[in-house]
Structure formats: C-alpha cells, structure tokens
Amino acid sequence: MQRSKIVSTFVLVVAIMTTLGAAQRSPVSLLRRGPSNQAGSLTQHPQTLGSNPVLMIDYPRQGGQQAPFAINDSGKIVGFYNLPNGAANGYELSGKTFKDVIYPGAFATIPYGINKAGMIVGSYCLSSNCDVFHGFILKGKTYTSFDVPGGINTNALGANAAGDIVGSYQTPDFVAHGFLLHNGVYSSFDAPGAGFVTWASAINKQGTIVGLEQDPADNDHGFIVQNGVITQFDYPGASSTQLTGINDNGDIVGDFTNDNLSWHGFLLSGGNYTVFDVPFPGTTGTEPFGINNKRQIVGAYGGEANGIFYDFGFLTSY
Numbered sequence: 001m002q003r004s005k006i007v008s009t010f011v012l013v014v015a016i017m018t019t020l021g022a023a024q025r026s027p028v029s030l031l032r033r034g035p036s037n038q039a040g041s042l043t044q045h046p047q048t049l050g051s052n053p054v055l056m057i058d059y060p061r062q063g064g065q066q067a068p069f070a071i072n073d074s075g076k077i078v079g080f081y082n083l084p085n086g087a088a089n090g091y092e093l094s095g096k097t098f099k100d101v102i103y104p105g106a107f108a109t110i111p112y113g114i115n116k117a118g119m120i121v122g123s124y125c126l127s128s129n130c131d132v133f134h135g136f137i138l139k140g141k142t143y144t145s146f147d148v149p150g151g152i153n154t155n156a157l158g159a160n161a162a163g164d165i166v167g168s169y170q171t172p173d174f175v176a177h178g179f180l181l182h183n184g185v186y187s188s189f190d191a192p193g194a195g196f197v198t199w200a201s202a203i204n205k206q207g208t209i210v211g212l213e214q215d216p217a218d219n220d221h222g223f224i225v226q227n228g229v230i231t232q233f234d235y236p237g238a239s240s241t242q243l244t245g246i247n248d249n250g251d252i253v254g255d256f257t258n259d260n261l262s263w264h265g266f267l268l269s270g271g272n273y274t275v276f277d278v279p280f281p282g283t284t285g286t287e288p289f290g291i292n293n294k295r296q297i298v299g300a301y302g303g304e305a306n307g308i309f310y311d312f313g314f315l316t317s318y
Helices: none
Strands: 048-049 050-057 065-071 079-082 088-094 095-102 108-114 120-125 133-139 142-146 152-159 163-172 176-182 185-189 196-201 209-214 220-226 229-233 239-246 251-257 263-269 272-276 285-291 296-305 308-317
Touching: 048 296, 050 065, 088 120, 108 133, 133 163, 163 209, 176 209, 185 272, 263 296
Parallel strands: 065 108, 065 285, 065 308, 088 108, 108 152, 133 152, 152 196, 176 196, 196 239, 220 239, 239 285, 263 285
Antiparallel strands: 048 050, 050 308, 065 079, 065 296, 079 088, 079 108, 088 095, 108 120, 120 133, 120 152, 133 142, 152 163, 163 176, 163 196, 176 185, 196 209, 209 220, 209 239, 220 229, 239 251, 251 263, 263 272, 285 296, 296 308
C-alpha cells in the first residue's frame, strides 16, 4: 500500500502526487460540483461540515492535481499545482491572491510548510525526471537550499515558530529517515517498527513532531515524537493511519482508512477524535495536511472521474 507523498524511490510530488494517490488513496476529483471562483482562490458558495464552512482551494486555470499543505496563524497557505508537462510549481495563498513559489531554475518546487513568521520550507528538483531533490527555505525573497549531511533526496516538510525544521531524507540504501534541524544541528531518527520509510510531517513550538512510517509489510502508521520518545500511533480500528499536522495547542490532524479504498480525515484534540469527510459530491478521500493555532485546517479531497484521479484543496475549521 503506497502513501500519498511517498513512493519506493521517494520521488518528488510531481511524479508522485496524486495527493491521495491513484487506486490506493482514492484521490481527488474532477467532480467540481461545488461552485468555484473562476479567478482561482476559494469557492464562492462553500459547503459545510456540520456548521463549519468548507472552502475549495483551486489555483487559477489549473486542473485537478493540486493541494495545499500548510496554513499559518495569519491564514497564509502554501501548496502546489501540477503543469501539463509534468512539472510542478508551488504557491502561497494570502486572502484571495496566489503567488507562485518557484525555486530558481527548478523543474518542480513543492512548499510543504509555513511558520508563524512566514518562513516557507519545501523541496525542489532541477531535472525533469526528479531523480535528485533537495530541501529549501524561503525567507522573504531569499531561497536557501540544503541537504541532510551524508543523505540524499531531502524533503523539508514542516517548521515551527522558532525555525526548527522537520522532514525526511534517504541514505544511499534508499531507506527514508526522519530528521530535525534545530539551531543548525541535524538529528536523524527512525520510528519504531519502521521498514523503509519514516516521514516527519510537522513540528510545534514545544518540539512535538508528528509523521508517518511504513512497516516492513508496507502497512502505514502514524507516530508522535515527544521529549525524545517516539510512539507509534494508529487510529482505532484503522488498517492505515497518517499524522500530518500539529499546532501549538497539541491538536493533531491526519487521515485513516479501514478498507484501503476510502480515506477519512480526523482531528485529535484533548484526547477526542472528530472524523470528517469533505462534503463535495463525488469525494471518496479526505486528507487534512495542516492545522494552525486557530484550528483552521487545509488539505486535499478527492475522487475519480472517467477513470482519472484528481486532487483539489480545501480549507475548513473546527
């Protein structure tokens, strides 16, 4: 069972991301029956999750391979969209205005995280086959590239208010490990029971990290790193679980499946679960990626149209 964002060779999202991943992740749909703003941005007439509005995030004039990954407390959102030639560009969405985030000279740029100060982290590749990619930091208009020492294929996935960065990288044996970059010092770790993949998705101001791992049988589990202790996490009764975001209050978002066909989002807050599915018609998968301190949540929802899987973004709150 392959995850969104992860394949065996750890290729960048252009090649990898049907964000909810073809047959396995029941990805996102062309069935855009929720009315959309043709200029891009958010739906004009949102659907609701209970009393909570759900806005569709749709980059202007792009098709259905796009997703937002993170939102900060100012409401700025970062994500990506695919291009017809297979490349991918990142974006920052502020209010109703999209601004491209493109690492200079890159074939693909994927911003995964944005912190309170607006620092953006992500990954990029230079060649069209994306066989080698690197992490980047964007502060203002200045890009800084980095790689975990001794590693290959660095993905910077999340950052907290202090500027600590988490993500994943590979060693030459193509095993993916989690990393933390704190005050210029790298720490590497593997989740308990992980096979070839440990993927650190997000970090909060307390230094708590959430992510996902794949065990040797390719089953997916979430994990939490707190005070240096790594604990495996599974949604009760789920066959696969992913943890993708955490805020400074300790609220966690992720997704799970019971049948490897339909995926459901969840919020874990104060020990209580709230399960939700994006209510747009045709949706068979919901994957929240990020949550801010106002409990605004961004992610992807998906389905299938004529045998083709498509991904769009959503914004909601709890």
